[in-house]
Amino acid sequence: MGKNLFESVWEQHTVRELPSGQTQLFVGLHLIHEVTSPQAFQMLRERGLKVMHPDRTFATVDHIVPTDIRDRPFLDDLAEKMMVAIEWNTKEFELPFYGVGDPRQGVVHVIGPELGLTQPGMTIVCGDSHTATHGAFGAIAFGIGTSQVRDALATQCLSMSKTKVRRIEVRGSLKEGVYAKDVILAIIGQLGVKGGMGYAYEYGGDVIDAMSMEERMTVCNMSIEGGARCGYVNPDDTTFEYLEGRPHAPRGDDFAMATQWWSSLASGEDASYDDVVSLDGFAIAPTVTWGITPGQSCAVDECTPKLDTVPDSDRTGVAEALEYMGFAEEQPVVGTEIDVAFIGSCTNSRISDLREAAKVAKSRKVREGVKALVVPGSVQVREQAQKEGLHEVFQEAGFEWREAGCSMCLAMNPDKLRGDQICASTSNRNFKGRQGSPTGRTLLMSPAMVAAAAVTGSITDVRKLMN
Amino acid sequence: MATTSTDRIRSKVQGRAVPVRGADIDTDRIIPARYLRTVTFDNLGEHAFEDDRAGGGHPFDDERFQGASVLLANANFGCGSSREHAPQALMRWGLHAFVAESFAEIFFGNCIALGLPCFVVSAVDAARLQDAIEVDPNLMLTCDVGGQQVRFGQQVVEAKIPEGPREQFLKGTWDALGQLLEDKEAIAKTAQSLPYVGGTWRKIRT
Ligand code: SF4
Secondary structure, eight states: OOHHHHHHHHHTTEOOOEETOOOOEEOSSEEEOOOTTTHHHHHHHHTOOEEEEEEEEEEEEOSSOOOOOEEEEEEEEHHHHHHHHHHHHHHHTTTOOOOTTTTTTTTTTHHHHHOOOOOOEEEESSGGGGGGGGGGOOOOEEEOHOOOHHHHHHHHHEOOOEEEEEEEOOOOOTTTTTHHHHHHHHHHHOOOTTTTTTEEEEEEEEHHHTTTTHHHHHHHHHGGHHHHEEEEEEOOHHHHHTTTOOTTTHHHHHHOOOOHHHHHHOOEEEEESSSEEEEEEOOOOOEEESSSSTTTEEEETTTTTOOOGSSSHHHHHHHHHHHTTHHHHHTTTOOOOSEEEOTTTSOOSSSHHHHHHHHTTTTOOOTTTOOOEESSBBBHHHHHHHHTTHHHHHHHHHOEEOOOSOOOGGSSSSOOOOTOOEEEESSOOOTTTTTTTTEEEEEEEOHHHHHHHHHBBOOOOOOGGGO | OOOOGGGGGGEEEEEEHHHHHHHHOOOHHOOOOGGGGGSOOOTOOGGGEEEEEEESSSSGGGGGTOOOOOEEEEBTBBSSSTHHHHHHHHHHHHEEEEEEEOOOOOHHHHHHHHTOOOOEHHHHHHHHHHHHHHOOOOOOOEEEETTTTEETTTTEEEEEHHHHHHHHHHHHSTHHHHHHHHHHHHHHHHHSSTTTTGGGGGGGGG
């Protein structure tokens, strides 16, 4: 049996086995943002350590930055303090930093790929659980905590235990109106939010093969929501085409050599896995979450569950979710009135996401009383969208057109839900209080579905608005 | 830099416990994002579970559980965001060990890095422990890392910690930084062998 990509990359990055039995793993790319790094830099200072590989470390700001008025100092003192901290830390430790005003600034998981920093065969870490996004390129990418950010800064290594690998095959093709977001929500719905614990997910099959890089990023992004710390897709021509010509991608002869190495790492046909599951792509419908974990979802034309029919082990959780969300048992999700529509986050804020949402928003109006905002994932995405006139489509429809950042994905900046508002959101987490109000409610779905909800004022099957 | 230190050995955590029931308790609930607007980990303890506590009746506000040093949870505890602020907040609230049916991996890794053992018990034992502590909040628990068990009263439950972290707690090497710095040559060798480091793709020819 051959090796899968995870094993090959793990092997190539193994520095040594530690006395504890864990692996000292070399980190190929370390991405930094303002929330999980200041304490790590402080720990370095206290121990008199330097950054070992400033050439493999890149920083930006995304979580706390305002997406409307970006003048300094920020109106929020605490946010300003964090901004000053990352500016100071990256200067002191001599790290490349893409701050507010830099054309390369954006959500860390959007800019890594678009700058060509993210490449196949790398190990990539960031103090952020959605680092698995970079796995779309055939990298082993995972989120870490602040003490590990310190370790990666000081040693370019982490102490890690190897995980098992599960291949998830999505066969067939997708129907119209069904997107990458629906695929990952369907996977999590089937395998559960704990299903991936102890595993890396390898996504494959015809549906994944046919996806663009941006779609693959959406799928890998939410691996952590299924309990898998890391998720990836084997690199192929789609990957190489995306990378060619990007600022940090290899050039000329180097690019040809790089593709050779990248291809050699991909799981072969005879690769072995600890587990294999498969899903029928054709059976996936536009999907919406109705609960407080990303696994609590259904097809848009379905209803919330009936408690008697839920397995015993899930019943308390489902009852808690229905109560928090204000849903009855067996209530259709279609028609749920919304207060806010949010298009953004590292899951769905790339140019193809905005194009799909714009198609739905075009020549329509955001329903009165609904606050709708589009927050591009990066300055580059924003500029590309403006070149294509998408901002005008959104603005004419009544969406607010914002600057790049995480925004209402986790509401550390001024963009927040109020009270128990209901938000149709393209982000990745529908946890209690996630969008900034302790009683706020989030329904996750694709960008096209959020646009459909914005213009109709309630959860709507986007397929009815197409053609 | 020393890689072991006796005051870092975590062979046992003894004390009273606090039960926090429910599956899939995520780190946004443990410490809401608004408290991440900080450049230190100080003062997080008082905000642990703040939004859950606002609803009233939370065990963290229950007089009987004040001063607890062990948290008793259910499945997938600490899922979601990688924020180390979550175990930091719980540690600063006074907790030194966690016992649950299962832990989200990043949370588990963050706890190791802070020297906080996480014990995995069966669903039945998790519920048994939670029930016991509710009946008698003064019950003393002994969470034994080497013996992989939690003892309380006359009872013993099996409580697993994977071998790697177990060794780290027993030897006092859970702070990985020292070990990672030990062999800088090996790090340099791995870096050199990787074609993308230093932008020298030519090296894959050989
Ligand atoms: S967009 Fe949301 S999930 Fe992504 S990095 Fe920002 S806060 Fe985290």
